[in-house]
Amino acid sequence: MSTLAIGDFVASGVDLLSAATTEVENNPVLNITIFAAFVAVTMFIVLRASRNNKSASDYYAGGRSFTGPQNGFAISGDYLSAASFLGICGAIAVNGYDGFLYSIGFLVAWLVALLIVAELMRNTGKFTMADVLSFRLKQRPVRMAAALSTLAVCFFYLLAQMAGAGGLVSLLMGIDGKVGQSLVIAVVGALMIIYVLVGGMKGTTWVQIVKAILLIAGAFAMTIWVLALNGFNLSTLLASAVDNAAEGVGEGVLNPGLQYGENPLDFISLALALVLGTAGLPHVLMRFYTVPTAKEARRSVVWAIWLIGAFYLFTLVLGYGAAALVGADAIKNAPGGVNSAAPLLALHLGGPILMGFISAVAFATILAVVAGLAITAAASFAHDIYANVIKKGKVEDSEAEVKIARRTVIVIGAVAIVGGIGVQGQNIAFLVALAFAVAASANLPTILYSLFWKRFTTRGAVWSIYGGLISAMVLIAFSPVVSGSETAMIPGADFAIFPLSNPGIISIPLGFILGWIASITDRTVESPELAAEMDVRAHTGFGAEEAVEH
Amino acid sequence: MTDPVNTGVDFLAEEEKPEFKALKRKRFSVVIPLSIAFLVWYFLYVILSTYAHDFMSTKVVGEINVGLVFGLLQFVTTFAITMFYVSFANKKLDPPAEAIRERLQAESEGHRS
Numbered sequence: 001m002s003t004l005a006i007g008d009f010v011a012s013g014v015d016l017l018s019a020a021t022t023e024v025e026n027n028p029v030l031n032i033t034i035f036a037a038f039v040a041v042t043m044f045i046v047l048r049a050s051r052n053n054k055s056a057s058d059y060y061a062g063g064r065s066f067t068g069p070q071n072g073f074a075i076s077g078d079y080l081s082a083a084s085f086l087g088i089c090g091a092i093a094v095n096g097y098d099g100f101l102y103s104i105g106f107l108v109a110w111l112v113a114l115l116i117v118a119e120l121m122r123n124t125g126k127f128t129m130a131d132v133l134s135f136r137l138k139q140r141p142v143r144m145a146a147a148l149s150t151l152a153v154c155f156f157y158l159l160a161q162m163a164g165a166g167g168l169v170s171l172l173m174g175i176d177g178k179v180g181q182s183l184v185i186a187v188v189g190a191l192m193i194i195y196v197l198v199g200g201m202k203g204t205t206w207v208q209i210v211k212a213i214l215l216i217a218g219a220f221a222m223t224i225w226v227l228a229l230n231g232f233n234l235s236t237l238l239a240s241a242v243d244n245a246a247e248g249v250g251e252g253v254l255n256p257g258l259q260y261g262e263n264p265l266d267f268i269s270l271a272l273a274l275v276l277g278t279a280g281l282p283h284v285l286m287r288f289y290t291v292p293t294a295k296e297a298r299r300s301v302v303w304a305i306w307l308i309g310a311f312y313l314f315t316l317v318l319g320y321g322a323a324a325l326v327g328a329d330a331i332k333n334a335p336g337g338v339n340s341a342a343p344l345l346a347l348h349l350g351g352p353i354l355m356g357f358i359s360a361v362a363f364a365t366i367l368a369v370v371a372g373l374a375i376t377a378a379a380s381f382a383h384d385i386y387a388n389v390i391k392k393g394k395v396e397d398s399e400a401e402v403k404i405a406r407r408t409v410i411v412i413g414a415v416a417i418v419g420g421i422g423v424q425g426q427n428i429a430f431l432v433a434l435a436f437a438v439a440a441s442a443n444l445p446t447i448l449y450s451l452f453w454k455r456f457t458t459r460g461a462v463w464s465i466y467g468g469l470i471s472a473m474v475l476i477a478f479s480p481v482v483s484g485s486e487t488a489m490i491p492g493a494d495f496a497i498f499p500l501s502n503p504g505i506i507s508i509p510l511g512f513i514l515g516w517i518a519s520i521t522d523r524t525v526e527s528p529e530l531a532a533e534m535d536v537r538a539h540t541g542f543g544a545e546e547a548v549e550h
Numbered sequence: 551m552t553d554p555v556n557t558g559v560d561f562l563a564e565e566e567k568p569e570f571k572a573l574k575r576k577r578f579s580v581v582i583p584l585s586i587a588f589l590v591w592y593f594l595y596v597i598l599s600t601y602a603h604d605f606m607s608t609k610v611v612g613e614i615n616v617g618l619v620f621g622l623l624q625f626v627t628t629f630a631i632t633m634f635y636v637s638f639a640n641k642k643l644d645p646p647a648e649a650i651r652e653r654l655q656a657e658s659e660g661h662r663s
Contacts, residue, residue: 235612
């Protein structure tokens with residue numbers, strides 16, 4: 001989830017594996033066994049969960065039969081990607097305090113979801129984000145725009161995860177070379193297709209729940225271990241991190257500015273995208289439809305906030321713990337660079353078995369996130385583009401729509417495999433930053449306007465979504481992420497005329513302004529009846545989609 | 551996503567009813583100030599971390615500095631706002647929303663039969 005860290009992580013994944021198998025006592029057989037056990041257990045769960053997958057409601061929304069706590073775990077599973085675990089631990093271990101800022105942005109963002117979006121979206125929607133956005137506007141243009149931005153966010157997120165999986169699994173399994181890594185990416189893609197095809201939303205949700213429990217429990221155990229070694233005194237741990245800090249840093253690990261000292265505006269831009277991006281992430285929004293009522297949606301966000309918050313507190317201890325016990329220099333010089341902090345800490349604490357377990361959990365995390373993204377993208381294509389735009393809402397039965405969704409999953413899997421192989425070793429920060437920026441710039445303004453602003457029109461929605469989407473993508477294309485810096489995707493070229501690596505500070509306000517201007521200058525009046533209906537439904541839950549009884 | 555079934559509910563009239571207006575007002579009277587508060591506090595924290603390095607680096611206890619305390623306070627305020635909002639929504643928003651919803655459901659069933 002950490003936009004910068006995942007890029008570093010994947011870029012260094014290739015070197016990581018060669019030295020990890022030599023310097024670190026890594027045990028590929030052990031790692032493969034732990035990983036295979038995870039796949040076997042989750043596959044069993046998916047098969048059991050899938051027995052009742054018949055209607056569209058079953059397939060996209062798990063029959064809306066999950067409880068708040070269950071969905072809270074699944075949301076945490078979707079949200080805490082491997083990059084969030086490996087990336088933030090590494091960022092804190094090496095950049096100290098500045099790494100901690102990521103955790104805070106990712107957590108506070110949930111208040112936007114809890115206070116403003118979750119319940120009202122649950123009351124007015126059915127399967128996808130576009131259901132809510134097109135409720136009272138013209139169906140086809142708004143659905144098309146919302147579905148395209150959903151697909152864009154999912155696609156870039158998916159590519160980053162796939163390439164991350166390639167790097168990580170190759171490291172764990174000791175598979176070297178481009179062909180081996182490509183093979184691993186293909187296996188990850190194939191596993192994801194099977195999970196989603198067989199299990200639908202119900203199976204995917206159970207995979208998320210299992211994975212979230214493993215990840216949080218693993219991080220908790222390591223946190224207690226690190227604290228125990230430091231007499232349960234945070235100050236002792238920090239002092240020991242300062243002692244082991246890199247040359248010339250020392251106290252700097254505890255103070256802000258180590259990483260973003262030179263380009264403060266870039267950090268503010270990232271902070272804006274983080275806090276506003278979460279409530280616009282389509283795979284997170286879609287989770288609100290897996291529970292029976294708005295009250296359960298609220299409960300699930302509350303559970304997610306507690307779990308995610310606790311997890312980020314663990315990463316603070318783990319990051320400084322890695323700095324203190326492994327040492328920032330040792331981490332930086334390790335083949336995986338900053339992102340090897342958590343596995344190296346596990347190795348230091350519990351030897352190869354703990355490292356194997358933690359790494360397998362990190363991999364399971366990627367697999368689960370990928371499955372969640374795939375089902376979101378498939379639902380958006382089948383439900384929004386196929387059923388409502390192409391067939392104009394005249395699909396005979398929902399089974400036909402589900403059939404399209406299943407085929408879409410195969411296409412998405414294939415695209416992700418090819419794309420994941422294509423971006424191997426490239427700067428993945430580009431892709432994840434794009435996903436977050438698009439979510440905040442294209443989705444959030446339209447969500448807020450359609451829920452709260454009567455005067456909002458179809459033209460406003462279309463301008464805001466396409467404007468946010470295109471401006472975010474163009475700004476990133478001309479940013480230092482793509483060219484003109486040492487870590488750029490195209491190292492030789494320099495067309496970076498936009499100085500910030502995150503476009504949020506420009507593209508998010510632009511999305512809001514375009515939606516507003518296009519609406520107030522629009523003379524068409526949207527149906528007041530539908531606006532009133534949406535208002536009443538959103539606030540009371542009247543007519544909301546109900547749980548499926550089996 | 552308009553409902554194909556005619557519910558027989560006059561949403562325009564429903565929206566103007568005092569109990570619905572009161573429900574909305576109650577929600578906004580809490581959600582708007584809370585949202586402003588947590589966003590201001592978050593960006594204050596981001597801006598202090600970005601531009602007030604010396605202040606944030608001031609030691610409070612042992613190795614723990616102002617920046618870390620403020621950072622942990624962000625967690626505390628997030629948890630506190632979450633708990634406050636949930637108890638508010640359960641007690642003050644759910645009962646009136648449920649009352650309106652049940653009345654509308656009864657009316658629309660009467661309309662269909």
